[in-house]
Structure formats: structure tokens, C-alpha cells
Amino acid sequence: MMADVTALALVALLLPAVSFLILAVVVPLRRLGRPAAYVSLLCAGGALAAAALAWRGAAERSRLVWDWIPAEAGPLATIGVLVDHDSTSMLLLVALVAFLVQLYSIGYLSDELPYALGRYYTYQSLFAFSMMALVLAPNFVQLFIAWELVGLSSYLLIGFWYHKPAAARAAVKAFWTTKLGDVGLLIGIVMLWRHTGTFDLTELQAMVNSGTVAAAGLSVMTFCIYLGAVGKSAQFPLHIWLPDAMEGPTPVSALIHAATMVTAGVYLLHRTSWLFALTPEVLAIVVWIGALTALLAAVLACVQDDIKRVLAYSTVSQLGYMMAAIGAGFSAAGFFHLLTHGLFKALLFLGAGAVIHAVGSNDLSRMGGLVKRMPQTAVLFIIGSLALAGIPFFGGFLSKEDVLGTVWEGGHVVPFAILMLVAFLTAFYMFRVVFLAFFGAEALVAHAHAAAASSADHASAHGAGHGPGSHGSDGHAAGGHGIPHDPPAVMRLPLWILAVLSTMTGAYVTVSGPELFLGHLEHEPTSPAWLMPAAVAVAGAGIALAWLTYQRAVLDAERLASSMGVLRTAALAKFWMDDAFEAVYYRVFLGFSRMVGWLDRYIVDGVLNVVSEWTVVGGDKLRAMQTGRAQDYVVAVGAGLLAMLIWIGWGR
């Protein structure tokens, strides 16, 4: 069994690739829609089984590589799989969420036209393959390849409804912003290769352990590698793409922009934590940026009225948490939080998807009192919210304490204080959503009709050429009768699985520690005894504040908000980050490119045209000398003779 672990991992990796190839090449199958979905689902299920077996079997590190780029002195780069406890844990998470999301999507996207559905599952398979290739990457080259491919899948899936201008724009924005970070990653990888002579993670780790990696310049390299993680894991200031990425279908947001792809940066830093340990100055940056990101995003999450955007900012915020733990020097805590977060954030997103699906809108003000109409969804969503808030026995409890404890133990007092504040805000904004969406006044039926009408408008506005089944907004009024209800079983099942898994593992690790996720650790994160009660109290306070404000209306939400003054204005403007990037793009890049384009046309090419014109004109003028009259030539000869004589005389 043990020896087969790499084979199992390989099976998990290749099944989605097979499904992608089939769907990409066999066009008729893809155009059928449903059958294409079943092919993809079947492969994802197989991958899940293989990943689960690999996870159970993985004890020691093993790897399997093939030559990829040859060179004179042995292969320059290899591809293959590197299997150990961390990579199989991550593999299992990816396979699980990918499978559940693909299952859920059958219900969620049931109104799509067949060819669009086929396209969706083609992209999904591509994503699953790329993400697994990233997780199992034995070296930096494969890691970078997969890294870019998940970026591509993300681009394709955000832009799935490409006839929506916002979606097309968001897709491009996501690609560009993460690509900006990838510029750093690529530079870092190239520099590190030159520095150490290898891309291979195992070899690198051995070199680091034996102390043969020179320290000079290493911090530049790790910082560059970190830049890649900043882009992919939406750290400040490159976080701007993630909220916009919510233009994609909600299951995509759950899979790519919450549970798996965006955590790739965290995973990368965890995978190479032994390298980063050599450059503490870079780790200090990681902590600070992480904490700052967590705070910024948590503040932004409090003012959003779009349920998906709240979750998106919450994801950014939690990624900041993970990064802070890694920066504090104990990356396992960050990785632990990554795994638990993956489960409950996918749950939250899919739950939000069920709500959007039923209500036909992302807008929190159109929801309310849903607990009566869709009780199961409400329960599931609250489970997810409790997990995110870090309430004991739920999914995110222990991992969050570990992160906080790690940052405290690392001696980062200010980031720790920030993260405690974030814990409070997190509980507040999540329960703000819970109370606004599921409790309170139920004035929905009329809204739902309005939403259905506007949705139909969208369809007719954008749908020309897409057929009757397409719709302009994410979500649509259910079933025509306009009354929200719990989603169909195909969507409910993944939700329940995620909720049960998240809660069971949460309860299990609350009792017995994180070995389940992390394997045996050489040293456990230690934290002071007051930390756990304090963190729980902070989270409780957040929930209480949300309850007082949005449920009991003891506090007026409007007054609470306006008491924040400038902060609120800034938060509503997203701290002007998007504007700043837009300005850089339009003013600097486009402006500069127009200038270069102008220079090229009128100066570089202009000189050429002028020279050619002079040649033509000059020839024209010189032609006038060839008059054909003997007198003219005699005069010229005479003048020339005279000039020569003078010149000779001058020389004397």
C-alpha cells in the first residue's frame, strides 16, 4: 500500500486531465452539456477516491519525476509528483471541494444551455488538474506551470458569462493582478536557480538543512517568491482582484476563490518555509502585510451589501490570517487554518449560492426572514458562520487559535492585536449577514417577482445570440412561483457533506489537536492560557454586536456606521485601491504606450520617411542637372577645373 501512494496521487492528478482532454477534443460530447458534466464528475469522483487513499497512505515523503527540459549536463527541469503528508492533505481538500462543487453545479447551472454547461465542466476539469499539479509539484518549475494554469482556469471561469461586461472585465483584472505577482515569482525562481543550481524542492531542502545555501541575496529571492503569493493569495495591495472575481458563478467562487486556488500562495510559503526561515526580514514583512490585509478586508466586509462580496472580503481577511501565521515562523498553523478554512468557506459560498439561486439577487437588502423558507440552508449557513467566527467545536476554532497563538509567540504584538480586532470584526460581519438574510422581516415575495422580472430583462438585453436559457445575472428566481425554497438535493447534498465534515473535524481537533490535518508535528504551537478564552470572548462580542444591531435593533445600524466617519467613507471607496490601480493602468501604462506608439510612428519611422523623401526629392533635383545641352556641361567642366586649380594652388 505504502509504495503505491505516488501512483495513487498520480491517478488523482491524471483523471481530471483525462476528463479535460476528452471534453476539449471531443466537441460533440461537450456540446451535449449534461453528459459532459457526468464525465467530469466521474473523473473528479475517481480523483477524490484516489486522493483519499493517498492521504491515508502517505507517511513518508516519496516522489516520482520524469525529465521535462533536457540539457547537456542532465535534465534542466523535471515534472512529477512529490507526495508527503502536507501535499496529500491539500490534495484531498482540493479533490473533495472540486468534486462537491462539480456536483452542486449540476443543480446550480441547470438553466444553462448545453454547450455552455459543457464549457463549464471543461474548465472545471482543467482547474482540478492544474490545482492538483500545483499541490503535488516536486519542483519550482512545475509549481510555476501549475500556478499559471490555475490562474488561467480562474480567468476562464470568472469570465464564464463573458457577455456580461462586468464579468469580462473582472476576468481580465484577475489575470493581470495575479500576473503582476507572478512576475515576482518568476524572477525569484530564476534567481534561486542560479543561486543554488536546482529547482527541486527536495534537493533545495537538503541544501538548506546542510547549510550550503549562501545567505547573500537570498532575501531578495524569497521576497520575489513571496510576491507571487501576494498576487495569488490576494494580499494587500494586490487583493483588488478577488472581490471582483465574484462575477463568476458562485460554485466557482467557492472552489477557486475561497477554498483552493487563492490559498496556493499560503501553500507555497508553507511548502518552502525552511527557505523562508533563512530570511527573517522577509518573514517580518509577511506578518505585517498579512495582518494589514486581514484588517483591511475585514473592515471592507462590514460595509458590503452583496452577500458574495462579504464572503470574498472575508476570504481575503482569512488569507491574511494564514499569512500572518506563516510570517510568525510556524507555517503549519497557517496551513492548518488553510485546510479548515477551505471546508467551511466552501460551505458558506455554496450556502450563499443556494440563497442567491432562490432569491435571484446577491443583494442583502432583498433577503430577510429566509429561515422560514429555506430552513436547511439557514442552518448550514449558520454552521459555516460559527466556524468562521471561531466558536469552539466548529470548524475554524482551533486553527484560528493556533494562528493567534503563533503570532503572539512570535513576538509580534501589534499584528497580534490587529488579528484580535479582526476576529471581532469577522464575527460581526458574518452574523450581520446571518441576521439580515435569514432573520428579520420577510418582505420577499414581491422582491422575488421584481428580481425575476429584472433577471428576465437582463436575459433579453444580453441574451441575443445566447439563446433563451442564458441569464445576465448570477442567480435567478427559482421555479417561476417566486417563493424561495431550499435547493434541490443535488445542491443540498454537497452542503451537508461540507457542514458535517467541517464540524466533525472541528470538534475532533478541538478535543485532540491538529494531528488529523498535519500529521505528527515536532513541536506544537504553544499559546498562553488566556488566549483561547479571550479569542472566544472577542468572537462572542462580535456576534452580540451584530445581534443587537441587526436583530434587536437596539443599536441603529446607520448611526453605528456614521459614527465611524472617515473610516466608513474610505471603506465604501475600497480605500481607493482600485482607483489607484486603475490610474496606474490608464495613466502610466496606456499613456506610456501611446507615447511609445507615437514615437515609433512619427519619430523612428518619421526619420525614415523623411530620408526616403529627401532621396526622392534629391534625385529629382539632381536630375535637373542632366539637361542634355552641351553648353551646360562645358560650364560645369570649366567650373570644376577652376575649383581644382584653386585647391591645388591653395595647397602650396
Next chain:
Amino acid sequence: MSGLPFLSIITWAPFVSAVVIMFCARHRPLLVRWTATIGTGISLLASLWVYWAYDRVSAGFQFQETFALVPSLGISYFLALDGMSALMVLLTSIIIFAGVFASWTVKQRSQEFYALLLILVTGVYGVFVSLDLFVLFLFYEIAVLPMYLLIGIWGSSGEVRPQGIFGRAMGWTGVGTKEYAAMKLTLYLLFGSAFILVGILALFVAAGSRTFSFLELQSIRFDPSLQSWVFLAFYVGFGILAAIWPLHTWSPDGHASAPTAVSMLHAGVLMKLGAYGVVRVGMGLLPEATVQWAWLVGLIGCINIVYGALSAMAQTDLKYVIAYSSVSHMGVVMLGAATLTEHGLNGSVFQMFAHGIMTGLFFALVGLVYEKAHSRAILKMGGFGTMMPGIATAFTIGGLSSLGLPATAGFVAEFLTFLGAWSSAHPWWLFPGVFGAFITSLYVLRVTRYIFWGPKSDDPHFAHLPDAQGTEWAALGILVFVLVLFGVAPGLAIGPIDTATVPLLERLAPLMSAARTR
């Protein structure tokens, strides 16, 4: 099998079919096309065979064919190929084979069009397989001249003309018309070949006026000061064809005005002739000068990358965007060569191949879009993705390769070049390279979003546009397949390339270490 003169077959098959087309297929358009398909098909099969049969272990120049043409001057018909030229021959075969399909719908004088195209290809093959500099130069001229007619007659004039005060002042030059572009391109390239001829003759004389053979000249150590200026002559001469800055302005105009297959062939293959010439003739024969001038070649390469990408971003005519992106990507080729490292050179040659396929694909697609929508103005078009999903998908794949996305050939080429740049004598070359790739992602995705993925254009002209059909799929399919295949399995190309670049570098190695100690 091995007794057949494969290289001559590859080189002359298109020429023979051109002759057949001119004399036997008068006014029978379908016969013209099938003759062209068969001629280029023979070349393609033969190049695949040669590529496969090339012995990587013994390396060196294989499949040699030789007979004396002018013994008194040492001119001989001497064909052979090594790993680098084998790949270039394969590239040419793929592009022209796809190009024949892409120009299936040429209506005007299709007979002459195909004949000229095929003659041109014979010239291209000839350059890649000739080891006699005189014959190489002859083929080079054959490859350049038909271009004038092909662009002047079958080309198209752009919609976007120069504007503003400067634009009006330049109106008289005829910028943007096909006649202007054809004349500019031809004059520019002939200007360049004058330099090449001078360089070749200088080496011929310095070697005792007895041989033009590449292999014999290679064994002579020329005087460094002679090498120095001859290298510059080759660099400028061949470099013009590789669109080195600031001698690149023929390329956007020329490529934008040329008909589809000609743009494919020109940007896809002919520009590689320039880069190939610099590497094979310049670097191969003049080692001291190569080390001496590497800084210049690399610097200009960096300028090409960033400047070309920025210029591409500023364009509003689709064909100009692609043409400028070629300027940028040829910068990667020159940069890789200038690193004088194994990986850099491998990346350079791989980029020649990758860019050839990718830009061939791009021009094929632009041609299709133009044929259906009759527009090249990016800002006018929109939302074509729903009407022509196949074209949109192929364009996106080409674009992704262009910005260096892994699993396409573009990534491998750029990655190797970057590795080479950082380990060269001028590590900072890495940064313009990577930055250029980022700008590429900006303009490529911007164009893709405008034309294919955005909201639909209101223009009624664009209401019903068909997707690619029939033979057009063949052209697109071949190119996309090759682009992805070589991206996923780069070893297919790097193996043979390595056998050619390593000996080249071995000749340079002692000089480079000497330069470093100095």
C-alpha cells in the same frame, strides 16, 4: 531511404509545384490549391522524416548533399542540416502547409499568388539548409523579393491612418497603404542584404578567395578587427529581417498590409531567417566578435521586447497589434542568443519556433476575422466570441502562448531565455524580459476581451458572422496542436537544438573566459 536527397526534395518540391501551377493549372483554382497542398505536403512529410531521423547522438551536420557549382570560386551546392536548422525547416513546413489552407479563399489571380508563395518558400528552405554562403545568399534574395508582388497585389490597406498634425504631414508618404508597405519592406530588406553581401565577400577574401563553404570558413580564425565590423554588418543585415530596433518599422506596415498567408509566412518564418542568420553566420563564423558585441545584441533585444510590447498596446488596428508583438517577441530571440549560455541559446531557437507557430496562428486568425467581419479596427468590433467560438478559442490560445503561459510553447522559450539572461554576463537583462511578458499580457488580453469576450457590438455589419469552416479548421488545428504539443513536451525540440547550440558555445567558451579575466 537514407539515400534520397531529402533536403533537395524539401527545398525544391514547392518550386516544382509552383512551376506546375504556372504551366498546367491555368484557370483551375481547385487544381492550383491541390498542387500547392501536395507540393508543401511533400516538404512537410520529408521534414518530419528528417527531423525524426536526425541522429542526436552523433549530432553535427547531417543529410549532406554537395556538388560544385563554380569550382574556381569555391562555390558549391552544399546542403546539410543540424539540430537548429532541422527545427527551422520543420517550422517552415508547418507554416506553409497551414498557409496554403489559410489562403484557400484567395480569389484574385490565385494561380500567381500560389506560385509566388511557393517560390518564396523554396528560398526560405534554401537558407536554412545551405552551408555555402554564396548559395545561402541567393536563396535569401529569393525569399525576400516575391514579397513585393505578394503585398503590392494581394495586400490590403489599413483603416487606421496616421492622424494629427504629424499624420497629415506624413500623409504624402502613403503610410497605411499596401503599395507603401510593399515598397518599404522590399527596400529595407534589400538594404540589409547589401550589408550581408559585403560581409560574406569580406570573409571570402580574407580566407584567401577560394571557398564559400561555411564549414571551411568556420575553421579559419579571422583577424579580430575584421571580425568586429563584419559581425556588425551581419547583425545589421540579418537583423533588419529580424526587426531589430530601430530598423523594425518595415515589419508592422508590411505584416499589416500583407495577405494572410504572406503575413503568416513572413512573420512566422522570414523573420526567423534574420535571427537564424545572426546566430548561424554571425555567431558561428565570428566567435571573437560575438563575445565583443553580445552586449549590443542583448541591449537591442531588451529594447525590442519592451518597446515592441508598448507599441503593440498603443495600436487600434488588430493586424498592427500582432505585427508589433512580433517585434517584441523577436527581441526575446535576440536576447536569448546574446546571453551566450546554453539555456539562453536553446530558448532563443525555441522561441524562433514558438513565435513562428504562434504568430502564424495569429495572422491566420486575423485573416479569418477580417474576411468575415471586414474590419481590423479593435474598438469597432466586439462580442465575436458567441458567433465564432472556434476562432475565439484559437485566438485565446495563441494569445496565452504569446504572453508566455505554461503548457504552450511560448512559456518554455521565454523561461529558458530568462534563465540564460540571468546567468549571462548581463544579469539585468532578465528584468526587461519579464516586464515585457507582463505588458504582453496586458495588450493581448485587452484585445481578446474587446473583440471576442466583451459585449456585442451594435454595428449591424457584425450581426451574423460565421465561424471558421472546412480548410480553415485544418490551418487552425495544425497550428494550435503544434503550439500546445511543444509546450507540453518541449524535449521534442530542445533535444535537437541542444546538439547545435552546445558546439557553438564550446567554440565561444575560451573567449568568454578570456574576456572575463580581462
